[in-house]
Amino acid sequence: MTMPACLIVDDEADIRELLVLTLERMQIATDSAGSMAEARALLEQREYGLCLTDMKLPDGDGLQLLRYIGQQHPGLPVAVITAYGSAENAVAALKAGAFDYLSKPISLKQLRPLVESALRLTGSVSPAAEQQILLGESSPIRQVRAMIEKLARSQAPVHIHGESGTGKELAARLIHASGPRRDGPFVPVNCGAIPENLMESEFFGYRKGAFTGAQQDHEGFFQAASGGTLFLDEVADLPLLMQVKLLRAIQEKRVRKIGNTQEDPVDVRIISATHRNLAQMLESGQFRQDLYYRLNVIELKMPALRELQLDIPSLAERLLEKLALQLGMEPPKLDQAAIAALTQHPFPGNVRELENILERALALCDGQTISVEDLSLNAPPGSLPAEQGELPLPDYLESLEKQAMLEALEKTGQNKTAAARLLGVSFRTFRYRLGKLGIGK
Numbered sequence: 001m002t003m004p005a006c007l008i009v010d011d012e013a014d015i016r017e018l019l020v021l022t023l024e025r026m027q028i029a030t031d032s033a034g035s036m037a038e039a040r041a042l043l044e045q046r047e048y049g050l051c052l053t054d055m056k057l058p059d060g061d062g063l064q065l066l067r068y069i070g071q072q073h074p075g076l077p078v079a080v081i082t083a084y085g086s087a088e089n090a091v092a093a094l095k096a097g098a099f100d101y102l103s104k105p106i107s108l109k110q111l112r113p114l115v116e117s118a119l120r121l122t123g124s125v126s127p128a129a130e131q132q133i134l135l136g137e138s139s140p141i142r143q144v145r146a147m148i149e150k151l152a153r154s155q156a157p158v159h160i161h162g163e164s165g166t167g168k169e170l171a172a173r174l175i176h177a178s179g180p181r182r183d184g185p186f187v188p189v190n191c192g193a194i195p196e197n198l199m200e201s202e203f204f205g206y207r208k209g210a211f212t213g214a215q216q217d218h219e220g221f222f223q224a225a226s227g228g229t230l231f232l233d234e235v236a237d238l239p240l241l242m243q244v245k246l247l248r249a250i251q252e253k254r255v256r257k258i259g260n261t262q263e264d265p266v267d268v269r270i271i272s273a274t275h276r277n278l279a280q281m282l283e284s285g286q287f288r289q290d291l292y293y294r295l296n297v298i299e300l301k302m303p304a305l306r307e308l309q310l311d312i313p314s315l316a317e318r319l320l321e322k323l324a325l326q327l328g329m330e331p332p333k334l335d336q337a338a339i340a341a342l343t344q345h346p347f348p349g350n351v352r353e354l355e356n357i358l359e360r361a362l363a364l365c366d367g368q369t370i371s372v373e374d375l376s377l378n379a380p381p382g383s384l385p386a387e388q389g390e391l392p393l394p395d396y397l398e399s400l401e402k403q404a405m406l407e408a409l410e411k412t413g414q415n416k417t418a419a420a421r422l423l424g425v426s427f428r429t430f431r432y433r434l435g436k437l438g439i440g441k
């Protein structure tokens with residue numbers, strides 16, 4: 001079996017020696033260069049699985065070498081070494097296509113997993129990635145699939161934005177499952193569902209005895225995602241104080257458990273998502289600019305379902321197959337009128353709304369064919385009925401919410417957990433809104 005090879009580029013001989021020694025102990029053949037010119041010469045002589053370069057070189061910089069490799073040796077992962085605290089350089093390198101970065105002084109605990117991840121890039125796609133796919137052949141969805149394939153080859157933070165129900169978590173899972181971290185954990189976190197007073201302990205963990213009730217050591221989300229991906233869903237819901245702490249953890253790749261005296265290195269890739277407009281939140285002071293630029297190194301936009309009209313029939317067919325399988329029945333067919341109605345529907349709730357509509361239609365149809373009547377689309381949800389004019393907008397919206405929750409409870413036999421799932425909200429949120437709206441037990 002051929003030993004993987006790595007190229008080290010740094011003008012400091014002692015750092016080159018340390019890195020070469022570390023990698024050779026990992027059974028990785030290593031060459032080193034002290035300048036861009038030496039690095040280019042070595043790149044012509046041998047194939048490498050990773051290039052690790054300092055940002056400052058005597059005849060150029062790491063970004064120039066990164067761009068050269070991208071043009072002349074596409075597919076070769078490049079990780080850059082940045083000076084301590086130079087977050088701007090790290091972000092610039094990631095935006096330019098760097099696989100990952102390390103900060104000086106170099107931590108061997110962070111170096112080893114970075115190298116191992118880079119050398120796994122040539123591996124096969126995991127079964128999870130093959131089972132989870134983004135359906136459709138429309139131009140927007142093909143662009144998303146191509147972007148996911150590209151993002152899977154990097155460790156750069158990715159921010160996924162799009163309306164609710166567009167498949168942001170699915171996209172995050174595909175990026176994880178198609179990349180070198182596929183064998184590590186994927187840890188999804190709904191930032192809006194964690195009480196503010198518990199956020200620090202949930203994210204970073206705590207030591208036994210750190211506070212009243214801390215009966216044993218507790219691992220946080222960062223530790224749980226070690227070697228894999230931490231998916232921060234609805235990241236816009238993080239309070240400002242937690243945004244500061246999250247920024248430091250992402251920037252330094254270290255976290256401190258509550259009650260601990262020192263920080264521990266963490267090996268985690270961050271993917272975030274929200275349906276809210278972070279740029280507007282920056283202007284209003286609700287979201288920190290420095291965290292925004294740290295999370296939004298690469299942006300992935302998920303298209304709304306109304307932009308994928310040509311894909312709606314095949315997507316509806318696949319969802320019907322999934323729903324019917326869960327019920328242990330043969331999937332019924334959509335008649336032509338039903339297909340036409342779905343294609344013209346605006347779907348403000350996107351794929352999640354389509355799935356709910358089909359789930360309801362399965363219960364109403366004759367088991368063989370789904371008609372327009374079974375879909376119960378009625379008026380487009382985006383349009384307001386005449387009665388709205390009789391109520392102030394907040395009261396009207398509250399009445400719509402109350403009606404939707406009562407209908408969900410009726411459909412699920414008063415099962416609150418199932419009703420919350422049907423509406424696409426957490427059980428905690430559903431229970432809170434029940435009390436807020438005065439809906440009886």
